[in-house]
Amino acid sequence: xQLPSFLASLLATGNSLAPTVLRLALGVMILPHGLQKTLGxxxxxxxxxxxxxxxxxxxxxxxxxxxxxxxESVGGLMLIAGFGTRLAALGLGGVMLVAVAQHRANGFFMNxxxxxxxxxxxxxxxxxxxxxxxLILGGGKFSVDSALKR
Numbered sequence: 001x002q003l004p005s006f007l008a009s010l011l012a013t014g015n016s017l018a019p020t021v022l023r024l025a026l027g028v029m030i031l032p033h034g035l036q037k038t039l040g041x042x043x044x045x046x047x048x049x050x051x052x053x054x055x056x057x058x059x060x061x062x063x064x065x066x067x068x069x070x071x072e073s074v075g076g077l078m079l080i081a082g083f084g085t086r087l088a089a090l091g092l093g094g095v096m097l098v099a100v101a102q103h104r105a106n107g108f109f110m111n112x113x114x115x116x117x118x119x120x121x122x123x124x125x126x127x128x129x130x131x132x133x134x135l136i137l138g139g140g141k142f143s144v145d146s147a148l149k150r
Contacts (some may be wrong), residue, residue: 010087010145012086012138012149013137013139013143014140016140016141017140018140019137019138020139021084023134023139025078026089027077027080028080029044030076030127031077033078034075035081036050038050038069038073047069051069054068065089065113068094071095072094073090075088079092081124081146082142082145083139084137085138086134089130089135090135093132096124096127100125100128104121106118106120106121107121109122112144
């Protein structure tokens with residue numbers, strides 16, 4: 001069965017291990033953040049608490065708050081499976097761009113010593129670099145995308 005050209009382009013990937021390593025690293029890193037927001041695991045506030053914070057305190061429209069939660073939770077799972085890698089990476093890229101905008105006042109570095117008002121942007125920039133690589137390369141070897149493309 002021939003896939004529509006847009007879907008085929010979305011799933012296109014090589015057989016390299018490099019994007020596999022990148023998507024697994026990003027997925028494993030972001031999934032616990034998503035589980036904080038959806039299920040309240042790892043000290044998170046769960047779905048209702050996170051939606052309330054993002055829409056009330058931050059002032060995000062509800063649709064953007066929902067998309068951010070989904071990008072980190074469902075997107076993290078998608079990256080780990082390599083299913084819809086580019087779509088998941090795009091969603092996380094949006095989340096990381098917003099995080100850079102929110103954290104830029106705290107400088108570049110992470111707040112390892114606890115002497116800043118909050119975290120800097122270095123982590124978010126690293127995640128954005130991985131996102132860009134995945135948008136270019138796709139899911140790589142051992143991805144559902146690769147299996148579907150065949």
